[in-house]
Amino acid sequence: MIEKAILLAHCPSQEGIMFDITDFLYKNNAAVIRLDQHIDEDSNHFFIRAEWKLDDFAIPTPKVKEFFKTLVADKYQMKWHIHFQPNTPKVALFVSKYGHCFYDILSRVDNKEWNIEIPLIISNHEKFRPAAEKFNIPYYCFPKNAENKAQQEKEELALLADHDIDLVILARYMQILSQDFISHYPDKIINIHHSSLPAFPGSNPYKSAYIRGVKFMGATAHYVTEDLDAGPIINQNVVPISHRESISEMKRKGKDIEKVVLAEAIWAHINHRVLVYKNKTVVF
Amino acid sequence: MIEKAILLAHCPSQEGIMFDITDFLYKNNAAVIRLDQHIDEDSNHFFIRAEWKLDDFAIPTPKVKEFFKTLVADKYQMKWHIHFQPNTPKVALFVSKYGHCFYDILSRVDNKEWNIEIPLIISNHEKFRPAAEKFNIPYYCFPKNAENKAQQEKEELALLADHDIDLVILARYMQILSQDFISHYPDKIINIHHSSLPAFPGSNPYKSAYIRGVKFMGATAHYVTEDLDAGPIINQNVVPISHRESISEMKRKGKDIEKVVLAEAIWAHINHRVLVYKNKTVVF
Amino acid sequence: MIEKAILLAHCPSQEGIMFDITDFLYKNNAAVIRLDQHIDEDSNHFFIRAEWKLDDFAIPTPKVKEFFKTLVADKYQMKWHIHFQPNTPKVALFVSKYGHCFYDILSRVDNKEWNIEIPLIISNHEKFRPAAEKFNIPYYCFPKNAENKAQQEKEELALLADHDIDLVILARYMQILSQDFISHYPDKIINIHHSSLPAFPGSNPYKSAYIRGVKFMGATAHYVTEDLDAGPIINQNVVPISHRESISEMKRKGKDIEKVVLAEAIWAHINHRVLVYKNKTVVF
Amino acid sequence: MIEKAILLAHCPSQEGIMFDITDFLYKNNAAVIRLDQHIDEDSNHFFIRAEWKLDDFAIPTPKVKEFFKTLVADKYQMKWHIHFQPNTPKVALFVSKYGHCFYDILSRVDNKEWNIEIPLIISNHEKFRPAAEKFNIPYYCFPKNAENKAQQEKEELALLADHDIDLVILARYMQILSQDFISHYPDKIINIHHSSLPAFPGSNPYKSAYIRGVKFMGATAHYVTEDLDAGPIINQNVVPISHRESISEMKRKGKDIEKVVLAEAIWAHINHRVLVYKNKTVVF
Secondary structure (H helix, E strand, O other): OOOEEEEEEEEEOOOOHHHHHHHHHHOOOOEEEEEEEEEEOOOOEEEEEEEEEOOOOOOOHHHHHHHHHHHHHHHHOOEEEEEEEOOOOEEEEEEOOOOHHHHHHHHHHHOOOOOOEEEEEEEOOOOOHHHHHHOOOOEEEOOOOOOOHHHHHHHHHHHHHHOOOOEEEEOOOOOOOOHHHHHOOOOOEEEEEOOOOOOOOOOOHHHHHHHHOOOEEEEEEEEOOOOOOOOOEEEEEEEEOOOOOOHHHHHHHHHHHHHHHHHHHHHHHHOOOEEEEOOEEEEO | OOOEEEEEEEEEOOOOHHHHHHHHHHOOOOEEEEEEEEEEOOOOEEEEEEEEEOOOOOOOHHHHHHHHHHHHHHHHOOEEEEEEEOOOOEEEEEEOOOOHHHHHHHHHHHOOOOOOEEEEEEEOOOOOHHHHHHOOOOEEEOOOOOOOHHHHHHHHHHHHHHOOOOEEEEOOOOOOOOHHHHHHOOOOEEEEEOOOOOOOOOOOHHHHHHHHOOOEEEEEEEEOOOOOOOOOEEEEEEEEOOOOOOHHHHHHHHHHHHHHHHHHHHHHHHOOOEEEEOOEEEEO | OOOEEEEEEEEEOOOOHHHHHHHHHHOOOOEEEEEEEEEEOOOOEEEEEEEEEOOOOOOOHHHHHHHHHHHOHHHHOOEEEEEEEOOOOEEEEEEOOOOHHHHHHHHHHHOOOOOOEEEEEEEOOOOOHHHHHHOOOOEEEOOOOOOOHHHHHHHHHHHHHHOOOOEEEEOOOOOOOOHHHHHOOOOOEEEEEOOOOOOOOOOOHHHHHHHHOOOEEEEEEEEOOOOOOOOOEEEEEEEEOOOOOOHHHHHHHHHHHHHHHHHHHHHHHHOOOEEEEOOEEEEO | OOOEEEEEEEEEOOOOHHHHHHHHHHHOOOEEEEEEEEEEOOOOEEEEEEEEEOOOOOOOHHHHHHHHHHHHHHHHOOEEEEEEEOOOOEEEEEEOOOOHHHHHHHHHHHOOOOOOEEEEEEEOOOOOHHHHHHOOOOEEEOOOOOOOHHHHHHHHHHHHHHOOOOEEEEOOOOOOOOHHHHHOOOOOEEEEEOOOOOOOOOOOHHHHHHHHOOOEEEEEEEEOOOOOOOOOEEEEEEEEOOOOOOHHHHHHHHHHHHHHHHHHHHHHHHOOOEEEEOOEEEEO
16 A cells, blocks of 8 residues: 555635645655645635655655644644554444444445444444444443443543544444543544434434425434534435335435445545534535 | 316325225226325325316316215315316516526426416516516516515505416515415415525525535425425425535525426426425325 | 235226226225326326235235236236235345445345345355355355356256245346346346446446546446346436546445445335336336 | 636646646735646546636736746646636527527526626527517527538528637537537537436437436536537436336426536536546536
């Protein structure tokens, strides 16, 4: 696998940013594979993602971040990350009683579609322990109620820390995480909600959609923030429905949208394609 | 044009309804062109639309409704209508300052895509008088404010009554109609809202969608009820968007969705394809 | 599980069919769960699917087919089937070197989303034997070349016969089946083709789509007939693409479309929702 | 209206291009509104579109092209254009017997959605002369047959030349243009084809789609080249269909897709967003 660097950065738009970034890259002999930039017209904010090969890059890999900081980032008060590849992110998978996203994610890893490692699965039910065993992944069950929630989360966090988890995926995990939990993984917890947010937040969105008589239903993958179902949206998709779809049929069709929407969001995240700004995302 | 009858009916589902309806049709020699029925599983409610040629039908046209009432409808406490064609519905077109739906509707009539007559256009602005004149349609301007609204609506209603209006289309008409006005045209006023309801009701939905960072935007055509933007949805459509769409770009793209969504809803209505039940629609 | 009957039938449209069918159902006290009918205007052909509960049905289950034949089917020269449920269809899964549909199907069965049994997997490669073992399904490998193809197919057919296979799924199986093989399973072999047919039949459709510069790509699930990629289409779906998608990105996105399109086709088939007529399908 | 320049350029990808372009822009004080670039991975070809304000730009407008040529374009053997705005392109509209795209385009201009001028309409039928008169646009009718085609095209070309036409729109113009005609307007003739090309080229695509039993139908806007329906695709869209759509219903729904797909392609063209390379487009 080719060694690459991926820059993700954003800052208030100012003249000269693109010049300084291309200067940084091309003067140092970067073989740019892909470069995407965007200026949000309404907030006049600048976003960039650059991906380049490291083999002939003039700056030694351990110095790349320092040089970028000095030469570019500090000049523009950037928020930025540089990621190096190959790298295998460590992902914790949370699931409750709906298995479609859970199976889909395990299948993609087993089928080598994604370069991630899932060192553990966490659930509040025992239901999917046999499935986890099929895929040889440790399964931890933390049933939760109002009383034990804080303690259980503490143990979950300890496990995540032990495994150096980079990303938490809530694959239809039916528990609301505490603000404390969320604060440990800012923009690193991805949830799938089974409606086209902001329509139908909270529980039972299919029933609500059925009652309202909408002609489209959908799913939303978003980063988890302390505001329920209100975090930055990474990906959405929808399908047309009509009077012919009962609630059970909506649930059935919804599973396919949910798993594909979530998978695409995960793929964007692990490939460092997502920038978060003002509770929104730029997905390059 | 072939003479046809179109039955629209719904009632609580009971065994025998379909039998009695097909009995009514086939024993009387109806040449059925199209027959759609639906049972809503959750409310156990029955819906039907039947379209048949009248030339060999055994029941004389003036007696069709009476016979259907006696033989079928009364037996099942149906809500029902039988419409005869050819028939040219009379449509009043309301517009304010956005012309895309307005031009689209006039074009479809001028291009003979729809069999409707538009005897008048009503607006609260003078802006589209020249366009109305192009299409030779009388244009009435009723500017509205808090004080004159009741009086202006009274005059509008008088005009609609004078012209035997069957359907009112709000083609981005930027005034909220009073409950009194609406009560004159139940399930006969179609509005186009520029979002995928129930997301972003009210004003400025494109800006709200932009701020929320959704990845799909849409439009909704619905019957107007006294609850703002909450009437039965007839038709919706959506398009994917990304960070690349500014608010002005969203507005530009939205125009195309709005006009097509509204047109499809009008087409369904004038072809007697829409049944309303529990603030929802069945569109056959 | 409630015992149900499902009728699938089609014949040239004649007056009285619907009457006779509803007569058959309602005179015999059928509790109809769902009834869909369709008249194809261009060929004047009639299609129906009816699903009803058997518990209070006046005709004893072993006599249902005979009665329907005498009272209805023979009168109209119908092509028809009546299926009884509960019933667990036996499905053979064929796979080669792409695992996304394969894993998806196994996951749905393991997750109890579908009521089917997969007694065996057939492949021309060893690649997915470990995955099959995870799911405890016997895996048979029949490598094929020009010389051994006839013999290998013979052995495959013997295995299918031994297991009373009802449906064959080609989950990206990269071998063309012989006409003889196909003739054993008419309208019972479902293939997934990775383009929106009739565009880009044959091999390498993603590359062809890339070269042509299309703005949409898709996948097609169809029954296999002796004409390659030309059998009756059961289901299709598409996604927008642009210059930004490389061939490898198209392949990646294509996997999600393929697996969902194939799964929906399988679901329609196993729920007896598909009628085939003139190389086309009616999917109720 | 702000004075702007828009650069469209492409060339084989080489290191340093982006640097030289940003150097050209930022060293000369360009206020960049939008900058899009793309590297096609498979052909290793570079594409760019940059849009910047001219008011503080250091290079005087009459010198911009010369400077860009010397400083950048010649160095990389670029194909390039720089367009200055405000500018009102002159568009010739061709129509035959289907009016939906025709009315839509005239409406957008009348409604000031597009900044174009339509100095003339050309048709091979008289049908839309009254509509053209509504919009006060001269209408020229050139009926064509095998014998007079060359002569009629000559007269059409003379008219287009007289009016300094920048773009020809074939709004369902049902005549095939000669290679000679096409050669006068390379990548400047946009056609709308009523199928999702490459499926169903030629005449009667809706009927062909109906016969094949596809589950999606669509429309394609493309530049006209000498190969019929095979030019670079600018825009496509599709809608799901089922057995329920008759050919006439497909035609009805198709009109809405056609007009929106064509309009979006025209908008992209007149806003200088389209680059053509190897019979494909990059649409920024």
